[in-house]
Amino acid sequence: MSWILLIIAGIFEVGFATCLGKAREADTNTTLWMTGFFICLGLSMYLLYKASLEIPLGTAYAVWTGIGAVGTVLIGIFVFKEPYSFLRILFLCTLVGSIVGLKMVSSH
Known part of the structure; x- marks a missing residue:
């Protein structure tokens, strides 16, 4: 169950x-995006805390950060039209492999 909470925290x-990116882009009414930011931030931190009660903190934090990094890069590419290259995708895959590796060697 802790791993599921950790994945949701990463999401x-x-x-x-x-x-945060959408609030930065918005010409008016950034309040809606900032409200979403704070709600997501609070839920993410709470779920990370709950997951870290059973998963070692170093592993939980690394996986949480990795999920966030991979997801944010993909959102950047597909939503914000950020540039992508072979090397960027290669290193993203390396990061995913590292996250999976941490899960595999974790005792929990």
Whole structure:
């Protein structure tokens, strides 16, 4: 169950980064995006805390950060039209492999 909470926490991390990006883009009414940012931030931190009660903190934090980084890069590419290259995708895949590796060697 802790791993599921950690994955959801990572998804909310992507959510708060996305809301921050949209608030930065918005010409008017950034309040809606900033509200989404703070809701996602709070949920992400709470779920990270809950997951870290059973998963070692270093592993939980690394996985949470990795999920957030991968998700945020993908949102950047597909939503914000950020540039992508072979090397960027290669290193993103390397990061995903590292996250999976941490899960595989974790005792929980």
